[in-house]
Amino acid sequence: MGAWLLIGLVILYMGFLLIAPITALIKGAFEDGINPVLGSIRSEAFLKSLLLSVEIAVLVVGVQTIFGTLTAWVIVRHDFRGKGILNNVIDIPFAISPVVVGYMLLLLFGRNGFLSPVLEALNVKVAFAVPGMCLATLFVCLPFMIREMIPVIKGLDRQQELAAATLGANAWVNFWQIIFPQLKSALIYGMTLTLARALGEFGAVLIIGGGIQGRTETATLYIFRCLEERQFVQAYTMSIILGLFSVLIVVLADRIKHKVKFAD
Amino acid sequence: MKNNKKLISMCLMILFLLVSCSGGSQNNSANEVKLILGAYTTPREAYSQIIPLFQAFWLEETGQRVVVEESYLGSGAQSRAVINGFEADVVALSLEADVNRIQDAGLISHDWKLGEEKGIITTSVVAFAVREGNPLAIEDWNDLLQPGLEILTPNPSTSGGAMWNVLALYGAALRGKIDGVPGDDADAAQDFLKDVLTNVSVMDKAARDSIINFENGIGDLAITYENEVLVGRQSGQTYELVIPSSTILIENPVAIVDTSVDKHGNRAVAEAFVEFLYSEQAQEIFAQHGLRVVNDTVAEASKSQYPDVPDLFTVDYFGGWDVIMTDIFGESGIFTQAILDVQGGSQ
Numbered sequence: 060m061g062a063w064l065l066i067g068l069v070i071l072y073m074g075f076l077l078i079a080p081i082t083a084l085i086k087g088a089f090e091d092g093i094n095p096v097l098g099s100i101r102s103e104a105f106l107k108s109l110l111l112s113v114e115i116a117v118l119v120v121g122v123q124t125i126f127g128t129l130t131a132w133v134i135v136r137h138d139f140r141g142k143g144i145l146n147n148v149i150d151i152p153f154a155i156s157p158v159v160v161g162y163m164l165l166l167l168f169g170r171n172g173f174l175s176p177v178l179e180a181l182n183v184k185v186a187f188a189v190p191g192m193c194l195a196t197l198f199v200c201l202p203f204m205i206r207e208m209i210p211v212i213k214g215l216d217r218q219q220e221l222a223a224a225t226l227g228a229n230a231w232v233n234f235w236q237i238i239f240p241q242l243k244s245a246l247i248y249g250m251t252l253t254l255a256r257a258l259g260e261f262g263a264v265l266i267i268g269g270g271i272q273g274r275t276e277t278a279t280l281y282i283f284r285c286l287e288e289r290q291f292v293q294a295y296t297m298s299i300i301l302g303l304f305s306v307l308i309v310v311l312a313d314r315i316k317h318k319v320k321f322a323d
Numbered sequence: 324m325k326n327n328k329k330l331i332s333m334c335l336m337i338l339f340l341l342v343s344c345s346g347g348s349q350n351n352s353a354n355e356v357k358l359i360l361g362a363y364t365t366p367r368e369a370y371s372q373i374i375p376l377f378q379a380f381w382l383e384e385t386g387q388r389v390v391v392e393e394s395y396l397g398s399g400a401q402s403r404a405v406i407n408g409f410e411a412d413v414v415a416l417s418l419e420a421d422v423n424r425i426q427d428a429g430l431i432s433h434d435w436k437l438g439e440e441k442g443i444i445t446t447s448v449v450a451f452a453v454r455e456g457n458p459l460a461i462e463d464w465n466d467l468l469q470p471g472l473e474i475l476t477p478n479p480s481t482s483g484g485a486m487w488n489v490l491a492l493y494g495a496a497l498r499g500k501i502d503g504v505p506g507d508d509a510d511a512a513q514d515f516l517k518d519v520l521t522n523v524s525v526m527d528k529a530a531r532d533s534i535i536n537f538e539n540g541i542g543d544l545a546i547t548y549e550n551e552v553l554v555g556r557q558s559g560q561t562y563e564l565v566i567p568s569s570t571i572l573i574e575n576p577v578a579i580v581d582t583s584v585d586k587h588g589n590r591a592v593a594e595a596f597v598e599f600l601y602s603e604q605a606q607e608i609f610a611q612h613g614l615r616v617v618n619d620t621v622a623e624a625s626k627s628q629y630p631d632v633p634d635l636f637t638v639d640y641f642g643g644w645d646v647i648m649t650d651i652f653g654e655s656g657i658f659t660q661a662i663l664d665v666q667g668g669s670q
Contacts, residue, residue, distance in 0.1 A: 168408070169408045171406075172407075175408075187407075187409040269396070270394055270396070271394040272393045286535065287364065287395070287532070287535060289535075289555075
């Protein structure tokens, strides 16, 4: 009896928080049938903004996978002055509002920014261009990979590495044969989190990118613009696509994780 | 293991495709010219119709395809974005002061007010959006003092519309056009401004955000551009337009940003675009989207839609934008003081 009450409560809670808004979204998109939905998917602005979001997210995931793992490795395995500070600094992006992140980058890369003479000389555009948006997204996604990797690297069995080295494995072989397989599961989880966060970023990319249609408009900025223009079907459709994307990523990551475990 | 490799190679392939796609779309042939428009939020629907017409016009005139990149932000925010490095070729903003700011930063070097219309492309008036059937019987400024009334108006630090709203309200009070407020009495007018601000529940960052929030059910009344209400109604919204008996004529400027067009080498097309905005064709589209226009023929034809206001004043009443930016919105300006008092008092 008590168990049923508990289950009912959980279902009610999930239904209220998750299912109700998602249902409303789908209902809104298909209010006038499927044709407006298909029409909006085919529009150039729709595809361009989705593509830009995916490009930025893939780039950010790539960079964070490499540098995030490296950072975690250095923090766990090496001792150096200022390590404690570094360890704390990593969490700053959690604390700072993305809008502020965008503005900080403007102060650096804007026309009167500290770095503007350098950019001018190199003829590189960062503010109100895609590079700035990549930097902003990198910033807000910084902690995910590192925080995911630190405990796993800490938990690595060093005996195995030493044994492999004794048997003549060089550092390269040691990494790919011994260390990497143990990190894989955490790597995938970290990549999933980073990807989801990158796809969803709004405030920072709006400030540093300016939301220029066809150039610096990401999928989330597209949704925002469509709502302002009362193009509700387009906004809902993009929201559903982004949502499906995230679900797909999570499911895929979950399956790979299971396989990895199975193989072990 | 094998499956993972497949997945990774698939991901790499997708990445490669994406990168090559985006590279391919940036081919700048001689027959294509790019134009970047940085605008405020409310005339976006009008521009979405005018731009294709201009593209057709330019293609016929020169054989060149124009690619227009558009950005819409609150007028003040857009103006600061341009100063911060957003290389807009043409800015279409809500008010002169936002263009002046770009000029003061050294990005506009020509006299943009030289033309016949002094750089003004459209006009409007400050008005109210009220709920269907006007249940609270709001007819004029003094109705805004109803206790417990929830008013929406954007934030003057980012929104041009918000500045116009404050000027309309303060001006009407100063001119003695509001019942119970003596005319030519700066203190009484500022007190009236404070009383209205007390009823303001939400200050959004742009005029469009403000009216969309109103549509979503927040507040009893939105102070906004007349054209925002008309465009909202065109899209099926049921709120109603109320124009107060005394209000300000909103004048929206457009200007070419010299540093941008010089860098992009597209001055010719930028100038043609601005000229095109004054054409009868473009002005008609502005008129269809709730804006009052500067072209006499079109203004005459659309007169029935845009009633005369009994007491319509302009920024000249305050002595122009330079005076307004210090005396009203400056650090110790009338509005700045009023909002400090109201927000300080409510905490």
